[in-house]
Amino acid sequence: MAVTEDFYYVEGNTSVKNLVKTLVKEITQNAGIYKWDLVVPASIDDIGSNGTPKTINLITDGSTTSVVPTTIEVPQQNDTCILKTSTSYGKTFYVKIERTSRELTKAENAIIQTFVSEHKYYNGAVYVDRTDAQVLELLYGKNSTNGFTNQYEEYVAALSAPQALNNIRFQICDSLNSGGTDINIDSKIQKEYNFRLAWYRNLPSTIKDWLPVQYWISMTKDAINLILRGDPSADVAPYKNYLASYAYIGGLKPVEDSAFTDDIYNFGITTSSDIEPNYSNLYGERTATGVTDVCMIANKIGMPYQPHYPAFYATNPFMDKCNVEGSRWDHKKHQFSDITVVHPVDMERGKMINVLVGDASSIFDGDKLIYMKDTDSEENYKKFKITAPFNFLNNSANINYCIAIRCYKTSE
Structure with missing residues (x-):
């Protein structure tokens, strides 16, 4: 018996600090004949490296003060890259991966608003x-009658x-800019329109970028299936913060040979998020979220970034x-x-590659x-089981x- 396994599969773990570099190494170096290409940066060694600190000027109106520092430097780690693949149809597509700054807390948003309002x-x-x-002096507490105590x-x-x-961001495109750098x-659109993949909800302030993350990758030149799971060790009962999230990046196989x-x-993408996705109308009222749907580069006649939805056999939810x-009647x-991926106008388009969907009853994560x-x-x-609350199965039959x-036959 000769079982054909024409794909690359790997599972492992890393830290948040090294996550992007680890994923890129698996996808662009270890995947053999199924590997994708690293376009930006020029070397994988540049991913995860400490970049030039970002200088932020707290004063933009030309005023001066000697009471407090007016510039700050923020350390930067280069966790941005662009990957490229040429599909079975000979078409090239690009994926951008980025670990951006975390979201601000309510208190942080409030203090920024205070700075604005106190002008x-x-x-x-x-x-x-x-x-x-x-205003900076006021926040510091100098001559303050508003009760500020060093909110600077x-x-x-x-x-x-x-x-x-707890997350990285993805974007997809079919071309690079004129300089080949992005x-x-x-x-501006990239900042507003991207696809978030999260492995944790809320993390205490004591957790740093050493947080472990497990990953599972199954890929071909056409598509990547990626599972990320935050380490439950950083969570406590009832264990609702650590997440198992899924991302699909790539093309579809035809529903039938004559299609x-x-x-x-x-080429498309779907990710899983801990928070509700951005609902954008950058590409019309029916712009995909890429989280609660499958976002394809375009539909059949070229409408960009269109939402597609999963269809499959299912029982009543x-x-x-x-x-x-399992089934008592069927061994x-x-x-x-x-x-099957379906568009509201084009209808059935194709099937996702090397991934199935089914009833989660009586089987554990990682069961073969x-x-x-x-x-x-x-x-x-x-x-x-995708535990990130926002994912493409939200808009499915079950x-x-x-x-x-x-996975491989030999995988444990």
Whole structure:
């Protein structure tokens, strides 16, 4: 019996600090004939390296003060890269991965708003303007009648928020800019429109970038299936903060052999997030989120960044179910099926590669599922339940289902 395994599979663990570099190394170096290419930076050694500190000027109106420092330097780690793949159809696509600054807390947003609002005050007769320097002095506590007690430090901390510890961002494109240094999307749009992949909800302030993250990758030249899971050791009962998240990056295989050739725009992405995705209308009212749908580069006739939705065999999600052993009628098998991707106008477009979906009952994460066991057509999969609250199964026939990604027969 010769089982064909025409893909690359790996599982491992790393830290948040080294996550981007580790993933890129697996995808662009260790994947053999299925590897993708690193475009930016020029060397993988530049990923994760300490870059030039970012200088932030706290004063932008030309005013001065000797009471407090007016510039701060924020350490920077280079966790931004661009990968490239050429699909089976000979078309090239690009994926940008970035670990950006973390989101600000409510208190940090409040102190930034305070800085803005304190530029104008009422002196009992008229409204008077303050300079940036005067507001900084006020936050520091100098001549303050507003009860400020060195909120200057809080303001500086808000402006110098470190890189995120619980998520990375993805973007997809079919071309680079003229200099070949970035994807061909305006930088302002990139900040607003990207796809968040998160492995934790809330982290205490004592957790740093040594936080462990587990990963599972199953990939070909056409598509990557990626699972990330934050280490439960940093969580406590009831263990609702650590997440198992899923990302699919790549193209689709045809629903049937005679289908119209899908090559020009056949590349998409879906991720999983701890927070609600951005609902953008940059590409029309039906702009994909890339989180609660599958965002494709474009639909059949070129409408960009269109949402597509998963379709598959499923039972009623409200079925009163208590399955403890698979099917009693069918040798205790578990029903899993292909995921067909559907557009609201184009309808059935294609199937996701090397991933299945099915009932999560009575199987644990990491359990192996075997299709056509002991035959030349045998395929092996590992099951995972997506616990990130926002994911593409939210808009499916059964939100309680799980996924299974292709793995080697020899995988434990």
